[in-house]
Amino acid sequence: MHGVTRTVVGAVGDELTHQTLENLVNQFPQAVESVMPIQKRFKLVSREAHPANSTVTLRDRGIVVGGRKIQIMAGPCSVESERQLLATAEAVKAAGATILRGGAFKPRTSPYEFQGLGVRGLKLLAKARKETGLAIITELLSEDHADLVGECADIIQIGARNAQNFQLLIAAARTGKPVLLKRGPSMRIEEWLLAGEYVLSSDNPNLLFCERGIRTVETYTRNTLDLSTIPIIKKESHCPIVIDPSQGCGRAELVMAMCKGAVAMGADGLLIEVHPNPAEALSDGAQQLNLEDFARLMSELKPFIAAVGRE
Amino acid sequence: MHGVTRTVVGAVGDELTHQTLENLVNQFPQAVESVMPIQKRFKLVSREAHPANSTVTLRDRGIVVGGRKIQIMAGPCSVESERQLLATAEAVKAAGATILRGGAFKPRTSPYEFQGLGVRGLKLLAKARKETGLAIITELLSEDHADLVGECADIIQIGARNAQNFQLLIAAARTGKPVLLKRGPSMRIEEWLLAGEYVLSSDNPNLLFCERGIRTVETYTRNTLDLSTIPIIKKESHCPIVIDPSQGCGRAELVMAMCKGAVAMGADGLLIEVHPNPAEALSDGAQQLNLEDFARLMSELKPFIAAVGRE
Amino acid sequence: MHGVTRTVVGAVGDELTHQTLENLVNQFPQAVESVMPIQKRFKLVSREAHPANSTVTLRDRGIVVGGRKIQIMAGPCSVESERQLLATAEAVKAAGATILRGGAFKPRTSPYEFQGLGVRGLKLLAKARKETGLAIITELLSEDHADLVGECADIIQIGARNAQNFQLLIAAARTGKPVLLKRGPSMRIEEWLLAGEYVLSSDNPNLLFCERGIRTVETYTRNTLDLSTIPIIKKESHCPIVIDPSQGCGRAELVMAMCKGAVAMGADGLLIEVHPNPAEALSDGAQQLNLEDFARLMSELKPFIAAVGRE
């Protein structure tokens, strides 16, 4: 195609070879100014591959994420003790949550910070699951723990720092349990979809995307929660989308408003940090709601859930 | 205050002199490692200065921004012709908008792009105002046009690229007309509040903050609309907050969802680009809604407006 | 062009109409998935338009920016007093600088910070110019001051906050004086080149680009100085490139290293903040060098200037 100032050459074919085309810029710098890929790089997660919304059913619990009901996942940042976990579990269940979150293995910026109770934390989660009937979501940090975590969890969480730790994604997928994939702090949406592709291409169709904010120039909030991901993931993919306003804001006082926005925009679930006594939390105290505030949140969300025609 | 590894010295006093304190790091690098300012730097815009919400009344129109009613500002990106403007004005009024937006002077990334109709655009806005009774919001680009724009507009818009063009802010403030201050694409919230301080300290109390997205690593959307600014501005300031989802997303298809979220989170107004024929728009066609989609948006917003207890 | 999953349509023609093409996505969302512009949007600043390096000669001074000699522009952030300015001017001249910088009109984040001496500052700069023979660079903040600043300055500086204040760019260009255009804090290189296009298309060929850092997620430094702009501007444009390490780092202690890197990478000039007593500076004290450090810097730069074969 000859224009006045440039000639454009179109290349038809499969993406698996397009890397070679991009190399043309390097090989023939005088002749090829730039190569622009046109094909979308994700397949199995794409809406094209699966036009209907897909849902994720937590196996023996009858909980469906991505269906009519907005699922609330709530619980402490870290599992700290039996008392703390069970008190939270009962309170969030009473307020309407169906899934209990709690970190047993915690990724911490500094090696000197609390790293989680580990296996003992998993056992406490299993106990809470048994006693309350809540499903469990907890984070997987190490490939070596995939079986251990997969046994305990109804949903395996991949944290933001590991969102492109593809070996971990594959290990999580292979447990057969649903995988909730947080967006990395500087991940573009296309890269997030491609990371999800690692799960689906490992023969695990049960993938949930979870927006938890990206790092931007703003320092008032810990991250900038990008709620536009809700309509975008709905457009590009068939997988459910969950919003984590606690990580997104890093401030309990903003969580309420962010939840209302997320529900109004079509989120399939919310992942909220709740602690019986945030001021004594061993991690991320500033962003955890106490039990009363959580109950109030659940109550205030009702008109917005009704407004989107969901439960 | 002596700790094991550091000694902390506290300094009490007025911010007007703290610059000198920060210089200590430079003057005594061996003695002073860092200086951390503690005082908030904004005053007149702060919630402390004015605990109640302030409202902005468009003078002879009885339109109150920041009150119970969520005000919808809608219209074309650029004023292009009398026909285009009046058709849009009538349609957005019929759908429930109270304020007509339209750019007469347009800041464009390239000098070769359409720069707006200028004075002729202002005249068309005045005509639309007269014929429809809608209030007018339009952008001020140059100090030299402050009087001209101030005469025509009920709200003077300061665009994102000029958000720290303080001379322009002062010129706008001095017209006495309400000023809508967009957030710059890499402005921190504190800087935005301080830019607003330029308006209030120029003896103009009628300031509206307008979030329109910040530039981040994401390239799927033109900007990342930061809806957390709604509860944050409400917390830190008494001034109303307006959301611009059109600039925020750059994609008409996402505007609907962003508006629902903004309303649910407590926005006092929405600024939406609407064009009778977006495909022929002279600027930003990809992000403008057509008249039918706008009417549908207004209708779909109703349950969310009800859910926040507003009109 | 028909591929397996997509059909690509090529469109040949002038950029002045391509906006309409991008609108196709909005008009025919079922038919057109995306529109990718291929033509470069800048013309006059491009290397294609002027294959040789262009140089900027300061009219009556015999100083050439963009030639063999690396020009050093040094002086205080703000002009504060005759004594301060002249002491700095003499010291930087003695150390090898050829151009004196100094702000008379200062853009400040807060209205309560020192805003510069204004016209009195310009007069002091004129005096320093006469007494030392140094050329003068100073910032233009307001269209209304274009003639005033143009009379005094040998180079008019457009600051980062005004980098897309196109009216100001045009006003600066029309004075006929060389214009130094700083990169805005979240400006992409293409946008910076397009902003430069506003100067060249206003019939002023004397444009200098000045990199001063972009705002990123890093908070250790005030900005992230992007030294890759040196080879990029050299590749894409014929205009000289100047580096401002003082704004770029916000820390005097890093300026030395940044200058060495900038020289090694091919910068045509350096813009450095120098103050006889940084600890008492009225603005940005933490990033200004004192006179001895500046002299030491100039001396330490020599082997790097030699290594790039310049003077």
Add this chain to the structure above:
Amino acid sequence: MHGVTRTVVGAVGDELTHQTLENLVNQFPQAVESVMPIQKRFKLVSREAHPANSTVTLRDRGIVVGGRKIQIMAGPCSVESERQLLATAEAVKAAGATILRGGAFKPRTSPYEFQGLGVRGLKLLAKARKETGLAIITELLSEDHADLVGECADIIQIGARNAQNFQLLIAAARTGKPVLLKRGPSMRIEEWLLAGEYVLSSDNPNLLFCERGIRTVETYTRNTLDLSTIPIIKKESHCPIVIDPSQGCGRAELVMAMCKGAVAMGADGLLIEVHPNPAEALSDGAQQLNLEDFARLMSELKPFIAAVGRE
């Protein structure tokens, strides 16, 4: 400490408990507005812990990183074949490199892209090491491969995507081999230092920091290479710093200039992608130098190495 508008309370003590202090904002929102940590959070990597520069010696090779000699690490992005690897190894050795880089396990954004030769790649690296005497640096992707990679490599590379995969960092550290830790794409310098702390606190003193660019709003380059990290890491830490201009730019044409800047600013090493035929590379072809360009680079770097007084 009582000021006019605020009261500041100082708290003295150990960082291991400061999390609890930050929780005060949540517990007593009426009483505590904010908590500002003052203590630096990193210890073993800090300059305070080890005032002299530390050096990393590659055990049986007599290669010292962080000493007078700037070490050049060069080789292909991916190990593709014996012929490709050995041709590169011999060429880079002849040009002056002392360390051969090459990826056997490759982290790829998409599961459909070339994932590396795996164990076969490691064997080829071992062969190249034996035949040329070059030391080897290669990336570790999975905890399960730590022993395997540790056996083959003289330096274990932790890639940017895994920079906060702390389990992997610990596994790498425990091999006893030197660890090169790339900066994550949105990591602040403090977080990078803290990630390094995971290595040193796992009883492995041989840590190299490697800047490879952060993701910013700029899209011209793949990342924005932040050369200010060189003086900053030198100031804050005793560990050597290596620059990776290939990842940093994503464009071979910019690598030359970036290397000159890095050397001038004090980098202890360079990590450069070199391929005998970049246009046929299986990964990242656009950013790899060919053998002639690499030889030319090494020759052009000489005056800059001399200018910093190194070898």
